[in-house]
Amino acid sequence: MCGIIGYIGEENATDRIIYGLHKLEYRGYDSAGIAVIDGGALVRFRAQGRLENLEAKIKGKKTGGTIGIGHTRWATHGKPSEENAHPHTDCTGEITIIHNGIIENYFELKEELIKKKHKFASETDTEIFAHLIEENISKGFVKAAFAALKRIRGMYAMVILYSGEPDKIIAARKGSPLVIGLGRGENYVASDVPSFLKYTKKAMFLEDGDVAVITREKVDIFNSGKKVKRGVKEIKWSAQQAEKSGFPHFMLKEISEQPQAFEDTIIDRISDSSIKFENIDPEKLKGINSVRIIACGTSYHAAYTAKYIIEKYARVNTVVEVASEMRYSSPVIDKKTLLIAVSQSGETIDTIEAFKSIQKKAGYSIAVVNVVGSTLSRMLDGVIYTHAGPEIGVASTKTFITQLAVLYMFALYMARVKGEAGEKFMKDGIKNLRMVPGFIKTILKDKQKLENIAAKYCGFRDFLYYGRNVNYPMALEGALKLKEISYIHAEGYAAGEMKHGPIALVDDKTPNVFIAPENALYEKIISNIQEIKARSGTIIAITNRSNTTMKKFADDIFYIPDIEEDFYPLLAAIPMQLLAYYIGVKKGIDVDKPRNLAKSVTVE
Numbered sequence: 001m002c003g004i005i006g007y008i009g010e011e012n013a014t015d016r017i018i019y020g021l022h023k024l025e026y027r028g029y030d031s032a033g034i035a036v037i038d039g040g041a042l043v044r045f046r047a048q049g050r051l052e053n054l055e056a057k058i059k060g061k062k063t064g065g066t067i068g069i070g071h072t073r074w075a076t077h078g079k080p081s082e083e084n085a086h087p088h089t090d091c092t093g094e095i096t097i098i099h100n101g102i103i104e105n106y107f108e109l110k111e112e113l114i115k116k117k118h119k120f121a122s123e124t125d126t127e128i129f130a131h132l133i134e135e136n137i138s139k140g141f142v143k144a145a146f147a148a149l150k151r152i153r154g155m156y157a158m159v160i161l162y163s164g165e166p167d168k169i170i171a172a173r174k175g176s177p178l179v180i181g182l183g184r185g186e187n188y189v190a191s192d193v194p195s196f197l198k199y200t201k202k203a204m205f206l207e208d209g210d211v212a213v214i215t216r217e218k219v220d221i222f223n224s225g226k227k228v229k230r231g232v233k234e235i236k237w238s239a240q241q242a243e244k245s246g247f248p249h250f251m252l253k254e255i256s257e258q259p260q261a262f263e264d265t266i267i268d269r270i271s272d273s274s275i276k277f278e279n280i281d282p283e284k285l286k287g288i289n290s291v292r293i294i295a296c297g298t299s300y301h302a303a304y305t306a307k308y309i310i311e312k313y314a315r316v317n318t319v320v321e322v323a324s325e326m327r328y329s330s331p332v333i334d335k336k337t338l339l340i341a342v343s344q345s346g347e348t349i350d351t352i353e354a355f356k357s358i359q360k361k362a363g364y365s366i367a368v369v370n371v372v373g374s375t376l377s378r379m380l381d382g383v384i385y386t387h388a389g390p391e392i393g394v395a396s397t398k399t400f401i402t403q404l405a406v407l408y409m410f411a412l413y414m415a416r417v418k419g420e421a422g423e424k425f426m427k428d429g430i431k432n433l434r435m436v437p438g439f440i441k442t443i444l445k446d447k448q449k450l451e452n453i454a455a456k457y458c459g460f461r462d463f464l465y466y467g468r469n470v471n472y473p474m475a476l477e478g479a480l481k482l483k484e485i486s487y488i489h490a491e492g493y494a495a496g497e498m499k500h501g502p503i504a505l506v507d508d509k510t511p512n513v514f515i516a517p518e519n520a521l522y523e524k525i526i527s528n529i530q531e532i533k534a535r536s537g538t539i540i541a542i543t544n545r546s547n548t549t550m551k552k553f554a555d556d557i558f559y560i561p562d563i564e565e566d567f568y569p570l571l572a573a574i575p576m577q578l579l580a581y582y583i584g585v586k587k588g589i590d591v592d593k594p595r596n597l598a599k600s601v602t603v604e
């Protein structure tokens with residue numbers, strides 16, 4: 001987590017860095033800070049809390065420097081105070097550093113440095129790095145930085161300035177993301193592309209072990225003692241996509257963008273009866289007899305939905321696992337196993353690390369990611385991009401729907417490769433996918449109804465969500481969205497599990513949200529609803545428009561368009577996002593930046 005940005009050029013560095021930090025604030029908002037070199041000296045401002053607090057501090061004191069660094073923090077070591085806010089400096093105040101990650105051996109290094117009379121001003125692991133550089137600064141900035149890097153263990157993206165050499169920024173990456181934005185007579189280095197997208201679309205993604213020496217005119221990259229080259233990518237996202245564009249929140253904007261995002265994700269990959277993926281080798285899939293999908297959070301829920309569809313369509317055994325659990329288990333993986341990573345950011349450390357331990361054992365591996373050039377997109381054998389565009393709201397919405405789009409297409413594709421799907425089957429599946437964007441638009445037009453439901457229930461303290469089969473992962477996702485952005489306790493269950501425990505929670509104070517379209521399991525789910533009604537429970541149902549019976553059972557109903565039953569999750573996800581959104585807003589929560597969360601989780 002943490003957002004970091006460095007700028008070197010001809011423009012006012014404070015302006016460029018503050019702009020960039022606004023685009024990175026989704027990565028953490030416990031504190032923010034900036035350091036620039038002005039007239040040969042380092043000038044530093046830091047503030048606890050949101051970026052606006054830092055801006056208030058800088059107001060009227062802006063510096064004229066054209067080289068600087070900035071940081072927005074998600075606290076790991078040390079509480080979210082001004083002392084612990086980055087940038088940190090050495091004893092002389094000439095070397096300053098921002099960092100995303102964890103220096104694991106910081107404690108022993110700190111003890112060693114204290115013995116050498118270094119004085120520390122914070123509780124962070126980061127600060128020791130500025131002092132480690134100070135130890136060797138007489139040999140020059142670059143040599144001192146390399147020497148310091150050799151001493152540390154852990155994960156990091158670091159950006160460092162030294163006022164004695166004000167013509168360069170040094171950046172280093174191991175585990176945490178760093179991308180360089182290449183401008184004309186100016187360069188950027190940041191955790192993520194939107195921070196500089198307004199100024200340049202040319203990006204160079206650093207790899208693990210890379211150290212970059214960045215000047216106004218050039219970028220030299222070193223790895224394992226040798227100079228290396230990294231490719232330049234043209235970013236297709238527009239700066240406009242990372243603006244609110246009149247919406248009150250990014251989250252509502254991103255929910256509303258889902259028809260387009262879905263369309264963008266499927267359109268170039270489908271024809272009337274076939275599906276193609278640009279970076280996937282179908283030959284490698286022929287011998288596959290099991291699929292293992294690994295992901296976290298919302299991406300895990302997309303993966304869980306895919307399990308049902310891949311098994312049904314391609315008849316291949318599919319296991320879905322939370323990455324942080326998978327990493328420390330002993331999975332049985334062989335050359336007939338296909339691994340799939342699902343990750344919006346492509347930088348989630350749990351997912352990356354889970355793959356490191358098993359990737360070589362598998363027959364083939366595919367990343368489903370949104371961020372072009374991200375670690376997972378480069379690490380696995382194949383990559384399928386979700387074309388959601390930049391997602392700024394901390395809670396995933398449009399990236400979730402585009403992950404589902406990719407995974408449904410993949411299930412059909414795999415079914416074809418495995419000889420399980422004929423032309424008619426493919427045609428029908430693709431036809432259903434094509435209908436989704438229009439149906440999402442219909443749901444969005446009805447959003448006032450969800451706002452009304454939210455108004456009725458926003459005072460409740462616990463919610464339960466239920467679904468069966470493909471709609472069960474949607475129950476998990478509905479509950480997660482509500483927890484994240486309304487701070488209401490919510491749990492998702494397979495509806496059939498209700499009588500095995502959760503039914504004990506039923507009372508008139510706990511609304512029960514059922515994803516209950518008329519499908520093969522409709523009667524079963526109606527029985528579950530009846531069991532709750534019999535115990536004075538309240539029912540909010542999401543069902544299909546042509547359903548005429550639900551009104552007998554539910555207290556509130558939201559209707560979604562009728563679609564073939566396997567495809568309901570692609571529509572049911574939307575009202576759940578909107579319900580959580582409106583409840584969060586009604587509770588006065590900053591839904592784009594809910595407490596304690598960060599969008600990209602790059603620490604374990």
Ligand code: F6R
Pocket residue numbers: 296297298299300342343344345346347348351394395396397484599600601
């Ligand atoms: C929830 C949410 C998180 C992420 C999770 C994985 O709204 O955004 O649960 O889904 O942290 O992140 P990625 O997909 O970037 O690996």
